[in-house]
Amino acid sequence: MDRAPGLSVRLKLTISYAAFLMFAGVVLLGVMWVSLFYRIHPGLIVVVESRRALLREFGPTTVAVLAFLLVLGLAGGWILSGRMLAPLHRITEATRLATHGSLSHRVRLPGRWDEFRELADAFDTMLARLEAHDAEQRRFAANASHELRTPLAISQALLDVARHDPDRDNAELVDRLRAVNTRAIDLTEALLILSRADQGSFxxxxxxxxxxxxxxxxxxxxxxxxxxxxxxxxxxxxxxxxxxxxxxxxxxxxxxxxxxxxxxxxxxxxxxxxxxxxxxxxxxxxxxxxxxxxxxxxxxxxxxxxxxxxxxxxxxxxxxxxxxxxxxxxxxxxxxxxxxxxxxxxxxxxxxxxxxxxxxxxxxxxxxxxx
Missing domain, CATH: 3.30.565.10 (Histidine kinase-like ATPase, C-terminal domain)
Known part of the structure; x- marks a missing residue:
């Protein structure tokens, strides 16, 4: 399914972390400003005579703090989101290998149980079942081909003998061909029943x-x-x-x-x-x-x-x-x-x-x- 390109999950998480950190910083600084506006503590190092002077003294510091929080949020969010999403990259790589026919690959995500480990274990279980089913289907196809080829080969051999031996009893040939043909029909019907049962269409x-x-x-x-x-x-x-x-x-x-x-x-x-x-x-x-x-x-x-x-x-x-x-x-x-x-x-x-x-x-x- 074709989709329009968009932001990666890691970038979205990074922006979310930075935005939350900035929001928390703004709230914290806002509470501090409100406290200073309505209650000037005499123990402050800088003597503030009015609210305008307060803005002049602490405004640059506030902007610097917010800028620092923004950089910290972006850098820290990028690193933390990368670490958190690392298991998804392993699962994605295993999925790509599976789509190319490599069903023997497993994620085998280390560590204690969490949501990512649960997802990885479920994916490994699915791959194991797919691999077993694929191997079973391959064996079945090979065996079915062999079983279907046998009566056809016998029929061909009987016809070749009859062609090179015109004096051979045709009644015996017909009986043997009928028996071989009946077996081929039985096998074909059995395969159809097996396919119908596997599909669950009833x-x-x-x-x-x-x-x-x-x-x-x-x-x-x-x-x-x-x-x-x-x-x-x-x-x-x-x-x-x-x-x-x-x-x-x-x-x-x-x-x-x-x-x-x-x-x-x-x-x-x-x-x-x-x-x-x-x-x-x-x-x-x-x-x-x-x-x-x-x-x-x-x-x-x-x-x-x-x-x-x-x-x-x-x-x-x-x-x-x-x-x-x-x-x-x-x-x-x-x-x-x-x-x-x-x-x-x-x-x-x-x-x-x-x-x-x-x-x-x-x-x-x-x-x-x-x-």
């Missing part, structure tokens, strides 16, 4: 999480039966405030992830089969959705990275049900877009427990009524 309305759980369980029950996973649902009515399509996507992703990343057979320790449990509940002003499953034992470091795009808890095997590596990343984005919290906890016997906590619809309505 209408909020009361949504019962228990109904979403029933719908997701009904949709994914054939997959659970195919993989030998017992799928169970329980809980109470849990009205949350948000987007019904996005929250359904969140629930479906969680249940699908719990089914796919599960035991491939009976538990070697307990003998129990693979299991997925989905539970809804209501907390103080919140709606809770919990999904837990059996599976391999996971370390806390691995669990912390599962919500990153294109991260999987097991090896990257591309099957028809392996997903595109964005399931939990989409869950995290949808949860944050709804002002909720996502908690991932490894189970002691293996597997994962995921809890989504969202603002309850009833509390939101009450807050609006109070406002």
């Amino acid at each position: 209408t909020r309305a009361p949504v019962d999480l228990s109904l979403l759980v029933d719908e997701a369980a009904e949709t994914l029950l054939p997959l659970a039966e195919k993989r030998g996973v017992t799928l169970g649902t329980s809980g109470d009515i849990a009205p949350a405030l948000g987007s019904q399509p996005l929250l359904l996507q969140l629930t479906t992703n969680l249940v699908h992830n719990a089914i796919v990343h599960n035991l491939s057979g009976p538990d070697p320790v307990s003998g129990a089969g693979a299991m997925v449990r989905v539970h809804t509940a209501v907390g103080p002003g919140t709606a809770l959705l919990t999904v837990e499953n059996t599976g391999d034992k996971l370390t806390p470091d691995l669990v912390a990275a599962l919500t990153e795009p294109f991260q999987r808890g097991t090896e990257r095997v591309h099957t028809d049900q392996a997903g595109v590596g964005l399931g939990l990343a989409i869950v995290r984005s949808i949860t944050h877009a709804h002002d909720g919290t996502l908690t991932l906890t490894p189970r002691r016997d293996g597997g994962l427990r995921i809890t989504v906590e969202l603002p309850a619809a009833a509390q939101e309505k009450q807050e609006k009524q109070e406002k």
Whole structure:
């Protein structure tokens, strides 16, 4: 934004200091003059016979004192304002570096807490978050490019083989191309959902999480039966405030992830089969959705990275049900877009427990009524 040039803050502060000092000097000298005008003290060194003589004797001294105060105010104000505004110069320099892409620079203003230190610390925190977000976006762009390039490269290879081998079975080629194309479409749709959730461009309305759980369980029950996973649902009515399509996507992703990343057979320790449990509940002003499953034992470091795009808890095997590596990343984005919290906890016997906590619809309505 273009602005007309004006006085610097330092010059304004200098003039303000000098003006205040001059005002204080004028008031002080004025009080002294009034006192001398109406009460001549006999102990004065200079004998004053009249008020005109008083002006003649003390006038030059008064002017000299005011001139000294003016110079002192300007010089002292310039020095003091410079010292006070020095932290702003450091913050401004850090801002300039940030605008040129240097997000690693920090102000790190020394000294005890004051308003400037608070501003500098807040600015450093903002830079740290921007740097982390920028690094995450760079990783995401690189991973997305790789994931999108893979099905395209496979399609190109299949077409090249078919062109050089006219006797090859076209039905098999079509089936493989269809599978590769389906995976590319799934990945593209997942990226669109992730972008929509990050933008927060959706209408909020009361949504019962228990109904979403029933719908997701009904949709994914054939997959659970195919993989030998017992799928169970329980809980109470849990009205949350948000987007019904996005929250359904969140629930479906969680249940699908719990089914796919599960035991491939009976538990070697307990003998129990693979299991997925989905539970809804209501907390103080919140709606809770919990999904837990059996599976391999996971370390806390691995669990912390599962919500990153294109991260999987097991090896990257591309099957028809392996997903595109964005399931939990989409869950995290949808949860944050709804002002909720996502908690991932490894189970002691293996597997994962995921809890989504969202603002309850009833509390939101009450807050609006109070406002």
